[in-house]
Amino acid sequence: MRSLKFSKKIALFLLTIGAFALHFNVWAAEEPTVIPAPALEQSKAASGLQTAVLAGGCFWGVQGVFQRVRGVKKVWSGYAGGDKNTAKYELVGSGKTGHAEAVEITFNPAEISYGELLHIFFSVAHDPTQLNRQGPDTGTQYRSAIFYTDDAQKSVAEAYIDQLNSAKAFPKPIVTKLDPLKGFYKAEDYHQDFLINNPRYPYIVHNDLPKIENLKRIFPAVYKGVPVKVTDKVIVQ
Numbered sequence: 001m002r003s004l005k006f007s008k009k010i011a012l013f014l015l016t017i018g019a020f021a022l023h024f025n026v027w028a029a030e031e032p033t034v035i036p037a038p039a040l041e042q043s044k045a046a047s048g049l050q051t052a053v054l055a056g057g058c059f060w061g062v063q064g065v066f067q068r069v070r071g072v073k074k075v076w077s078g079y080a081g082g083d084k085n086t087a088k089y090e091l092v093g094s095g096k097t098g099h100a101e102a103v104e105i106t107f108n109p110a111e112i113s114y115g116e117l118l119h120i121f122f123s124v125a126h127d128p129t130q131l132n133r134q135g136p137d138t139g140t141q142y143r144s145a146i147f148y149t150d151d152a153q154k155s156v157a158e159a160y161i162d163q164l165n166s167a168k169a170f171p172k173p174i175v176t177k178l179d180p181l182k183g184f185y186k187a188e189d190y191h192q193d194f195l196i197n198n199p200r201y202p203y204i205v206h207n208d209l210p211k212i213e214n215l216k217r218i219f220p221a222v223y224k225g226v227p228v229k230v231t232d233k234v235i236v237q
Helices: 008-024 059-066 114-125 151-166 202-218
Strands: 050-056 072-080 100-107 144-148 177-180 184-186
Touching: 050 059, 050 114, 059 072, 059 100, 059 114, 059 202, 100 114, 100 144, 100 184, 114 151, 114 202, 144 151, 151 177
Parallel strands: 144 177
Antiparallel strands: 050 100, 050 144, 072 100, 072 184
């Protein structure tokens, strides 16, 4: 399980390795899964901003990915799937609240569609074939899930999962759950913009910076170099 606490010696060692890798650009990014775009799409001509709520493991990396996507206006880290009174990091970490670490993405459908967001979600933001885990993090709070806000989002997500499974785009079946969004609860301040504020944090260097690199490589048309932030606070761990 991901932890904010490292022993000083281990943290200093990993920070040194991470800094070296970043400086000399030798940290090898994980290879993303290149998959087809969704056949069923929502119209980009829709007016007004929309929201998408996605869960794919630790929200630090998922937030960091979508903060660099053209057409995305804001991305909050938070919790979805459980009750408001249990939407606290220490409680969610028990795996008993029903919550998943998730992100709420506010986007302009005239610039990027819901289907395009799912294309990025399944390809570079996480591995949708891992059940109740993501990389080093285990537990139902790290599950792959799409919390749809209406029937249109549900239809696009269902069709896309069927499309990818039928095409055997992944070596294993997709385990992503589809659930109606009952509520999204923002995470604590120190979790917001975590990747942006802590690019040398060992967990970020090893698990999440490769996702940003993959986004840039696989989706250059929607990648933007300056990420959108949700707060002016800079909390460095």
